[in-house]
Amino acid sequence: MNKIKTYIDNANVSRFRFWVQLVTFILFVYGGYWGISISQNLPIFACPYDHATGGTCYLISLQHQLHITWANLFSWRGVAILTSFGTFLIFFLVLNKAWCGFVCPVGTLQDWITKLRKSLGIRFSRYEDSTFKYLKVIKYIFLLWLLIVPLAIANSFFGLPQMSHDWFPPFCTICPTRVIMPLFTGDVSQLIIDFSSTPSLIMTTLGVLAAGLFLTGSFVKKRFFCLFCPMSALQYLFSKIAFLRLNKDGNKCTKCGNCYRVCDVGIKEIADDITSKNIVKDDCMLCLKCVEACPEDRCLEVTFLKFPIISATEEGFFKRYGTDNKELKDE
Amino acid sequence: MNKNKNTDRYERMKKTSSVHMAMEIKKTLKETIEDFPNNPEGMDYFYKLVSIFTEEKKINTNGKKVIATTCVQVPTELILAADAHPFRMCSGAYSTDQIGSEYLPAKTCPLVKSTLGMMHLDFYQVDKKPLAVINPTTCDQKRKLGEISRDLVDVPHYPLELPPTKDTEEARIYWQKVVKRFTKYIEQITGNKITRQKLKNSIRKVSRAQQEYRKFYTLRKGKPVIWGKDSILITNTYFYDDIERWTLSMKKLNKELERKVKNKEYITNARSPRILLTGSPSIFPNLKIPLLIESLGGVIVAEEFCSTSRMLYDTVAVDEWFMYDMVPALADRYLKPCTCPNFTPNKDRERRLLEMIKDFSIDGVIYQTFAGCQLYDMESRNISKLFEKNGTQMLLIETDYSPEDHGQISTRLEAFIESLKTRTHI
Numbered sequence: 176m177n178k179i180k181t182y183i184d185n186a187n188v189s190r191f192r193f194w195v196q197l198v199t200f201i202l203f204v205y206g207g208y209w210g211i212s213i214s215q216n217l218p219i220f221a222c223p224y225d226h227a228t229g230g231t232c233y234l235i236s237l238q239h240q241l242h243i244t245w246a247n248l249f250s251w252r253g254v255a256i257l258t259s260f261g262t263f264l265i266f267f268l269v270l271n272k273a274w275c276g277f278v279c280p281v282g283t284l285q286d287w288i289t290k291l292r293k294s295l296g297i298r299f300s301r302y303e304d305s306t307f308k309y310l311k312v313i314k315y316i317f318l319l320w321l322l323i324v325p326l327a328i329a330n331s332f333f334g335l336p337q338m339s340h341d342w343f344p345p346f347c348t349i350c351p352t353r354v355i356m357p358l359f360t361g362d363v364s365q366l367i368i369d370f371s372s373t374p375s376l377i378m379t380t381l382g383v384l385a386a387g388l389f390l391t392g393s394f395v396k397k398r399f400f401c402l403f404c405p406m407s408a409l410q411y412l413f414s415k416i417a418f419l420r421l422n423k424d425g426n427k428c429t430k431c432g433n434c435y436r437v438c439d440v441g442i443k444e445i446a447d448d449i450t451s452k453n454i455v456k457d458d459c460m461l462c463l464k465c466v467e468a469c470p471e472d473r474c475l476e477v478t479f480l481k482f483p484i485i486s487a488t489e490e491g492f493f494k495r496y497g498t499d500n501k502e503l504k505d506e
Numbered sequence: 507m508n509k510n511k512n513t514d515r516y517e518r519m520k521k522t523s524s525v526h527m528a529m530e531i532k533k534t535l536k537e538t539i540e541d542f543p544n545n546p547e548g549m550d551y552f553y554k555l556v557s558i559f560t561e562e563k564k565i566n567t568n569g570k571k572v573i574a575t576t577c578v579q580v581p582t583e584l585i586l587a588a589d590a591h592p593f594r595m596c597s598g599a600y601s602t603d604q605i606g607s608e609y610l611p612a613k614t615c616p617l618v619k620s621t622l623g624m625m626h627l628d629f630y631q632v633d634k635k636p637l638a639v640i641n642p643t644t645c646d647q648k649r650k651l652g653e654i655s656r657d658l659v660d661v662p663h664y665p666l667e668l669p670p671t672k673d674t675e676e677a678r679i680y681w682q683k684v685v686k687r688f689t690k691y692i693e694q695i696t697g698n699k700i701t702r703q704k705l706k707n708s709i710r711k712v713s714r715a716q717q718e719y720r721k722f723y724t725l726r727k728g729k730p731v732i733w734g735k736d737s738i739l740i741t742n743t744y745f746y747d748d749i750e751r752w753t754l755s756m757k758k759l760n761k762e763l764e765r766k767v768k769n770k771e772y773i774t775n776a777r778s779p780r781i782l783l784t785g786s787p788s789i790f791p792n793l794k795i796p797l798l799i800e801s802l803g804g805v806i807v808a809e810e811f812c813s814t815s816r817m818l819y820d821t822v823a824v825d826e827w828f829m830y831d832m833v834p835a836l837a838d839r840y841l842k843p844c845t846c847p848n849f850t851p852n853k854d855r856e857r858r859l860l861e862m863i864k865d866f867s868i869d870g871v872i873y874q875t876f877a878g879c880q881l882y883d884m885e886s887r888n889i890s891k892l893f894e895k896n897g898t899q900m901l902l903i904e905t906d907y908s909p910e911d912h913g914q915i916s917t918r919l920e921a922f923i924e925s926l927k928t929r930t931h932i
């Protein structure tokens with residue numbers, strides 16, 4: 176048992192993650208071709224505008240379900256909302272934010288764009304701390320937007336007129352995923368801008384712009400889009416009760432900052448917070464690069480229902496950042 | 507330019523000091539080697555390395571250009587990457603402390619005085635005069651050292667602007683910029699370009715040295731197989747030795763020590779009080795306090811010094827192995843985990859000490875401050891309060907490089923160690 180644990184602690188998690196991401200990418204982008212349809216309520220951006228997707232993003236289901244009149248909300252359709260949410264929650268609780276780090280095809284795509292940049296030797300950029308603080312909030316605004324607009328289309332709020340149905344689905348129409356993911360099956364139809372009404376024009380234009388921004392943004396900034404992702408916001412509301420966790424023992428931390436350096440989303444607390452035990456922050460994707468880079472035994476540790484899965488160790492650190500590092504091999 | 511050097515007086519000073527220094531080193535070496543039985547064989551390399559100083563020989567730098575540093579915060583990887591030989595000048599010699607005293611206020615820290623004396627007399631531990639002295643702006647005295655040395659030392663002085671605080675993002679970014687500029691400076695004075703491949707190689711070299719050091723560090727968490735005076739000497743030789751040679755010797759020593767652990771060949775009876783030594787750094791040949799502690803029956807199992815663990819413990823992690831990420835990563839490594847008391851706040855040192863006390867099963871802490879070393883002295887207040895709360899025994903000792911306080915300190919140490927013994931035996 177101990178041997179297995181040491182093996183895992185010394186493992187190259189990033190390489191493992193690469194392969195998992197590749198498999199899940201194929202599954203969620205092309206799975207439909209083999210008749211795979213895992214669920215309608217997945218906590219990832221498996222986008223149904225890609226007709227071959229192997230499952231569906233919960234956000235689109237949620238928007239459709241919330242397109243409901245007040246009266247219906249308390250009928251059997253309300254129950255459907257709950258069961259759908261329940262499925263989402265169960266999925267999410269198992270892997271916590273590792274859905275983002277290991278499974279989401281949009282996250283994977285960004286990581287590949289990063290790999291491309293790296294292979295060209297072009298430097299990345301980071302946000303200033305102060306900018307980061309403001310940008311972080313945007314995903315919660317998107318989340319509110321996608322929760323409220325469907326209701327405002329189906330109902331009148333405070334006697335105001337109902338919103339036009341052309342705003343629907345309010346997030347998907349502006350989501351870069353809708354435009355980009357179908358491209359992987361050769362479907363270019365989502366690049367079209369819809370001139371039929373003002374809201375449609377605004378929304379589809381924004382969607383195409385967002386797609387452009389997505390591609391350029393993730394070229395210069397690692398996981399550029401994830402910072403704004405409303406799925407990430409929704410996930411984080413339940414992250415504290417998830418089964419898979421990233422824990423930190425602050426007493427063991429030397430604040431060396433190794434973990435912060437390698438973190439693709441720039442989570443400063445991972446190094447500086449020495450009091451929280453559960454260290455999963457809203458932008459974290461549980462990629463575990465920080466665990467790989469931490470040289471203090473059991474300072475960072477991933478647990479599943481309290482059972483330790485992988486821990487930071489000195490030995491593992493020196494393997495990954497020393498002897499086993501292919502960048503550091505003798506020339 | 508006359509650097510007060512072309513005089514008879516200077517030549518005389520140089521001669522007598524070198525005689526005094528040889529004597530001083532001989533005496534320390536004798537006390538380090540002969541007064542203790544069963545020194546590990548692997549120590550021979552390190553003893554020999556410092557004993558060449560008694561014959562006025564120098565460390566061989568294999569024809570490389572040489573760059574001197576004065577504090578732990580200099581990213582030596584960059585110097586190595588420019589094909590130069592870094593060496594840390596900080597001196598523990600009383601003979602040169604007396605020379606430095608001539609040019610500095612009376613209440614200056616002996617380490618600063620001694621280092622200035624070394625530089626003034628051209629007593630470099632390596633076989634060549636350095637191209638520059640890289641001096642991180644840590645304590646006030648080191649900061650001013652550069653200006654005072656202007657007329658006394660004919661090697662250019664480069665102040666490396668270390669921020670006075672390290673927890674904020676501003677400090678981190680500022681320091682990254684300073685280190686980037688420093689990279690250019692090293693390239694300029696050595697005339698060698700620091701390429702991506704070279705920097706990767708030097709990061710690897712340092713990382714291997716650290717890996718061996720950490721192995722050694724961890725070994726000492728168990729029952730003692732090596733004396734603390736030897737440990738301090740080992741890390742001291744890292745100041746000037748060729749890094750690969752050092753790592754190799756360390757590897758051999760670790761193998762031997764691992765064997766000793768397996769065979770239960772402990773250096774002293776397992777009930778000797780386990781001491782953590784911290785404060786102003788013990789630097790060869792000033793091993794006064796460690797030697798005293800261990801001759802009085804204590805065993806130093808850990809040191810929290812900038813000449814020991816603080817220099818070699820913390821590692822660097824690079825995400826993208828290009829200059830744009832390696833250089834800032836190095837900067838982070840020399841700033842973020844550093845527990846030098848020049849930082850405010852310096853909570854990290856308190857946390858580090860508490861963790862070490864636990865990890866090394868420490869019975870008592872001995873806190874050394876040099877007369878004139880204000881920062882360590884001031885910080886000892888909070889630390890002793892912390893220990894009071896925590897129930898850790900601590901002895902604060904103020905000392906300097908002169909042998910005069912030997913008797914008085916010996917009495918205090920003896921009493922402290924005895925009290926620890928009775929405690930551990932209950």
Ligand code: SF4
Binds near residue numbers: 220274280283402404
């Ligand atoms: S945050 Fe990124 S990885 Fe996570 S669901 Fe959103 S797009 Fe996917």
Ligand code: SF4
Binds near residue numbers: 442
């Ligand atoms: S905090 Fe760790 S697990 Fe989370 S995104 Fe950053 S590196 Fe990955």
Ligand code: SF4
Binds near residue numbers: 427430431447470474
């Ligand atoms: S890498 Fe580990 S020791 Fe270093 S700051 Fe992060 S959690 Fe702390």
